[in-house]
Amino acid sequence: MTDTIDTPEQEPAALSEPLRRALGERYLQYALSTIMHRALPDARDGLKPVHRRILYAMRELRLSSTGGFRKSAKISGDVMGNYHPHGDAAIYDAMARLAQEFNVRYPLVDGQGNFGNIDGDNPAAARYTEARLTAAAEALMEGLAENAVDFRPNYDGTLEEPIVLPASFPNLLANGSSGIAVGMATNIPPHNIGELVDACLLMVDRPDASDEDLVALVPGPDFPTGGVIVEPRENILEAYRTGRGAFRLRAKWEVEDLGRGTWQIVVTEIPYQVQKSKLIEKLAELIQTKKIPILADVRDESAEDIRLILEPRSRSVDPEMLMGMVFRNSDLEIRFSLNMNVLIDGRTPKVCSLREVLRAFLDHRREVLVRRSQHRLEKIDHRLEVLEGYIIAFLNLDRVIEIIRTEDEPKPVMMAEFSLTDVQAEAILNMRLRSLRRLEEMELRRERDELTAERADLEILLASEAVQWARIADQLRETAEKFGRTAPGGARRSRFAEAAQVEDVPLEAMIEREPITVVCSKMGWVRAMKGHIPLDQELKFKDGDEGRFIFHAETTDKIVIFGTNGRFYTILGANLPGGRGMGEPLRLMVDLPNDADIVGIFAHRAGARLIVASSDGDGFLVAADEILAQTRGGKQVLNVKDGVRAKVCRAVAGDHVAVVGDNRKVLVFPLDELPEMARGKGVRLQKYKDGGLSDLTTFTLSAGLAWKDPAGRTRTEPDVSEWLGKRATAGRMAPRGFPRDNRFT
Template sequence: MDEPELPDDLPENVTEPLRRAIGSRYLTYALSTIMHRALPDARDGLKPVHRRILYAMRELRLSSSGGFRKSAKISGDVMGNYHPHGDAAIYDAMARLAQDFAVRYPLVDGQGNFGNIDGDNPAAARYTEARMTAAAEALLEGLSEDAVDFRDNYDGTLTEPVVLPAAFPNLLANGASGIAVGMATNIPPHNLHELVGACLHLIKHPEARDDTLLDHVKGPDFPTGGVIVESPESMRESYRTGRGAFRLRARWEIEEQGRGQWVIVVTEIPYQVQKSKLIEKLAELIQARKVPILADVRDESADDVRIVLEPRSRNVDADVLMGTLFRLSDLEVRFSMNMNVLIDGRTPKVCSLKEVLRAFLDHRREVLLRRSRYRLGKIDARLEVLEGYIVAFLNLDRVIAIIRSEDQPKPVLMAEFALTEVQAEAILNMRLRSLRKLEEMELKRERDDLLIERAGLEDLLADDGLQWARIAEQLREVRKAFGEGAPGGARRTGFAEAIEMAEVPIEAMIDREPITVVCSKMGWIRAMKGHLADGAPLKFKDGDEGRFVLHAETTDRLIVVGSNGRFYTLPAANLPGGRGMGEPLRLMVDLPNDAGIVALLLHQPGRRLLVASSAGDGFVVPEDEVLAQTRGGKQVLNVRAPVRALLCKPVSGDHVACVGENRKVLVFPLSELPEMGRGKGVRMQKFKDGGLSDAITFRLADGLSWQDPAGRTRVQSDLTEWLGKRAGTGRMAPRGFPRDNHFG
């Protein structure tokens, strides 16, 4: 077969600027994503994939009262006929429409494993079956009566609806979420009974304000229930602007266990929170001792949600416990609302509650008018046929004679009785059984009924008031079918005022007990019960030995100073017990492997600390400013390798004594050191070579003391020889100063 010839003037290469080439193609992609994938239509609240799934199920005649079909068959039909994308994506979208914990009014009735609130995935499409629900049928009602426009499918072999008739405001009833290019949408589900009430109010008062609509729509109604604790003012503003957020909490209650014991039972969890991950998070909080008053968490859920929280003791305040858990876990979430929808299927816009309901009502009016005109055309066609039948009955003998005698009876009938071609064809196709006298009476009665219906339709098409009255009547029927009186129609999400508990410090939740903190040279830390006597025997791993031993209490906080200049905070209650050798300190804070531990201090509020680097730079820092809130710690002393943080000591006295690696000692007033929150510091002592060995603060009047090699305390009272200005070189250390160049 010969290849088709190409035009001679077709260029081999097309050259255009890269910016224009990429820009035009990206814009095409962006528009496709916005209009045909990510944003829902304000009229039926559906994205194209959901609309195509429901239409394909209708074509398969999967009614709510009929049989089920394999999900693989449904997703295959959707993919082959209307939605040329992956079958996994189509099945996922269909499965979500069947999940009663994800969709407030499910549109698919699933049979088999369609996933659960724990976050487990649905079974494969070949194992599950599905059909439409009554709510889905309400969205499709009128589709065969020219209620909406149809367009060609992707390959032009079939047609699909541009939008569904939508008997109820599905956009708000079931909500929607999606991420497009440069914009996104996130709409919470609402209660259908309340939405219909707001629609009826808007029909009666077209100029109604958003505030009056909120007398009907109280707020979101999530399928998993929960309690909304957002303020009414904030919710009003969210619905007025189309953007905002709602604080949603789990529903809980206290369950008595007898003998004064009690537990907290969570019966409803926030929307889109996976129960299994929530319980994992609660278990982590217990293990990390972040909520010391919580002892245990158990999942006793069956078909319903039942999470049992066991307090540490009966004296725990339940409100304090739940307030802490609301802050630290997904028992409280913030659901963001962004009502970004396609108006008339074309224009993306962030709409208010009133604008969304107005778009739905205008769509319902257009559907009503189109269905009425369609019905009017059907009535006119039927009346034409009935008039012909009646003529035939009035002239029955002559009609039979013509049919028996004429070779071409149709033109003769049309000429003799002034019939149209449609009427003549209908008479010729009439069955002999229809020639009964009773049938003639039925035809006249049908004609009269159709004439009455036709007159009603003409009145409806001519009168706006009648149209809105009919729409209101249809909405009341929907409310009766799916409202609060129907199964599952009652509001599930409650409202409450957020009683904000003052943040209780962890110390207040911990039983105060004496402990001895032991940290070895290799960085293994533990907490021994009680205050051990000085010199008490302690066990360490082979090759390891003790370094820090502190008397503390379980409510205290420890400050760990790393040689990288970062300060880490560690609650004493989080330390491992003293039965074993403890745990590496590096597992509790993010201390790098190449950084050593410089100091381990017991935090004392209001105290000041002297910090210095090996290069001899230092400053004074308030201890309250070095506390870190995270595992990563807080950078206080800025150092750059090979310089490292050398010391951190509490400040007491009025002078500073420094000793360098060259054994020169310098004493200068403490007032010459600045007080800072973070920095490199200032030069404390000047060295020709080497660096700083140690520094200490003391009262000049008491003299400078140190311990000699024999363990005796030596005091140098006259320090005139070593007194000087900060950043001086100093003089050689006094006689008897330790050879390790440390003050002890």
């Protein structure tokens, strides 16, 4: 007996390749798949694969525009199971968009039920809604049964789907498209079919028509939600010439007279793809934050049509100025980008001009016409062959009946005796008895004559390119009658206008000037009391909080806040919260970090100068006009390092500076020893062995140095020669009676 040793099976050799090449190849495959099969539309029918499959599946379900509706769940299920192996939610979303009149200029799906609205509400679930095709969708698929386009196997090879639809009208431009691929994107606005047909007819007559000629017929987009296009004509022409550009689109509005000198703005059309609910939220936010002080209120009175009401704060407001500010600050004016990046012949992505897109559509229409004509020609030839056999049978009817009754195999006998083809003999044998009438022969001869004449016309059509273009022009005119300007919903909705030049008015000029008293607590809660109340009036604060800053100002003043991080922040006096409550935290109005405290808060005075200093004793002069911030983030003026904080900000009044340190030493030096800067660390004010700067003030030397004692009385040291010295020296101990907190105020 021999021992056997089991040998393990030989493992296949591992294939190795550089990671860079492996990633490159796989990423390229993904990119090409996204570009060609998901994100970019075909220039010929203007559809992406998902939309094309939805329409074809609905056609296979026989959901014609005049027939009944089917559940959307059934439609999306068929699309997913037969043609598009992706999520049913994505398919339903794509189908729902094709049914939304506010999203698609010429809807391709006729929806029944809740398919969403312009407020931004989502459609109901697919099990609740129903759909069928529209006449426009049927026009896109006209000729599918006549070999108009090529078909390919579906994803599992059990069915076939069209590669592209025949497309009776330029759907790419009529309904627009948008998508984001890998490394490229597309964004095409909707247009008016009547204008597109006019441009196509011009290109049929004059293939070399210029971009200017085409833009004269297609002056711009035609959005389903209307609106007013205010883009200059030369910019529109350049966009259509290059395939890239943008269109400024505004809401349509009018002034409604309410009598007695009062009025309101009524908005009846909003820009394309702007959700009405979010638009109203933004307008309400502008009113609340007082970014548009002359706008008092906004409300939505929309029913079937859009009706937004904007109320001015005063009847004296200029409506043009009000709307100019609203346009600048909200989505009542948008810029719709144009990027005509499409697939040419279904394969090559290219940014096309208006002329190139129309040329791709017309060339496709000619190919469809030729293929349909050839298909019809083949059908006519087959029918004529059958008709000739029928006529022979009628002329020899008795003999044909005798052969059929007596012969076991009548077909070859008939073919031999009457010189019939296989097709003719088979057709005679399949003929019904009821067709054996004398009148039928006359009908057959008439049908043969008509088909012969039609065949002659088709041969002329296929032989002449000029005849083909004439037929295409006739088809385009028929399309224009169905969907053009005179058809229901075919008139242009977006109109053109020049953007009115509204002068920029300072925000302060729109605010009613009123006195206020600004109060800021120790914990940073700020409020504006109406009127100029006494600065020593007792006020209420939150538990554990107390007053810190209080001063008089006006609603038109810019209130400046200086933080320990060396940044200045700006708030308009009119935007401060009212004084009825405890106010609001200042950190909600400006981006003051949590680790930064408030050094000072005051009303800005144009032309004034300030002195700022850090706890290290460095400082400089800065013009008040240089510290105003334009954003919530503030403006950095005093540069401070880690562990150093901004300490003092004082308005300059006098010719000398007095500085006191934590060590109670006071130094007085001339103001002109300090530089004036817009930003920086500054220069050394006083020298310290330990501790740092406590406080500083500016004063006139001849008037003496003044400070407040703990009882609130003002004391003055008329002769400060003992403390007078050079900047950056140590100074001498403070005068007798100087406050223990080492502060001048």
